[in-house]
Amino acid sequence: MDSWVRFNAQSQAKERLFRATQYACTLLGYTLLKGGANSDLLTKIKQLEAHVSLVRKLMRLGNSAEALEAAKRAVHLSDCVLRLCITVAHLNRAMYFACDNVLWAGKTGLLPKLDQNKWSQRSFRYYLFALILNLTRDAYEVKLLMDRESRSIGAGAKGAWASPSTPPPENGELLQSSGPHASSSAISAGALYARLHRELHLVAAVLRNNPPLLLDLVKNLCDLFIPLDRLGLYQTGPGFVGACGLTSSILSLLTIVHPWLKLKP
Template structure:
């Protein structure tokens, strides 16, 4: 298994580059179609997209072992919510990669009788559930950091509220509600600015979640939006590979 994990790590950067190129082709094909480009050119772009997809599936042959090892490490985390979200997310990634490997075998002719539509839908369901868990983890960490930031600045904020209340004998509910919303937004902004890895991970997961939602027909957005989301998340992933400190841990 360690051999597969090393193989997966070596091919990870190339797979991200191919992913970015694949979704760039998706976005380009949609743009050309809307612009009334020649059918032959659009067909060439779609063929290139399909070849990139198959190449990516080949590069991900060892990823199920890597995801299983990540799940084994996450199960020892002390925080229950993080342990649950990260471990189950990795286990769903294991199932997603297994489905993906079967799809690769079907597309290359090794499993000619494979029902590719059925296994594709299964893979996207596992992918969607993993992304939902990742987003849950992001929200949980953001909430925890906001609570910590709120406690740190509690004295200052309470003083400001007291001064505001003393200046007006009849405070309005709308003003209080607006002040609370602005306070929450300031806290959120401060937390995300001071935690680039968390910001990038949240943005990446938000972009990625629209892909399985569209493929499963739960929230159709169209090829153009899917291509833009996939390209953006791929570039963010490449950024975390170039600068490892930007990768969210654990």
């Protein structure tokens, strides 16, 4: 019960719950539409989705200030790539929240002459830029961990070769094992396949050993399709958008319930 009270007290957790509800409505509406459901039921689901979206916008009032504070903290990171990606991503999030707040004012009638489509497109552009930077940060961290893992494996292999019972293979032996009549193209294709297999194995090992990085990568990839669809850059349809939004919302809730799953810094 205490855990639930602390969870419910966090406005971010509440917003994530409303977000999950919104995209669940999107996915449900698409499923019912494909199944030939009653038009009245579809209308009610769309209205519920719109109301939940409006509540979410209300709960995000003031989030721009929080994003700016996060950007100020990220400026002091020692790694220049992480500093750039995280700082600029937070600045884009601040602009996204600001546009979203203006859009909320237009939807509630406080700004009746507001061009809602224009501000919606503007907010999604900032959202897209933030996600691209977040994915760049994820890719950079994966690369750093892959290099570390590769060095660790290399050190272990050298230690094994140092043993007299396991001498290192000679280049001549490697070439001979390929066969005396192996063509250079076959050798290069085999080497390329071996390198690709090794890289994929390293990526899998890195992500398996780093759940926060894996969750952040999957969450950002799922979120990426939302602004791409809304901006018309890569339209996937409401069903796919709803599934992606629901998945990323559930992953965000996991990082709130279990803070150790949140990628730092």
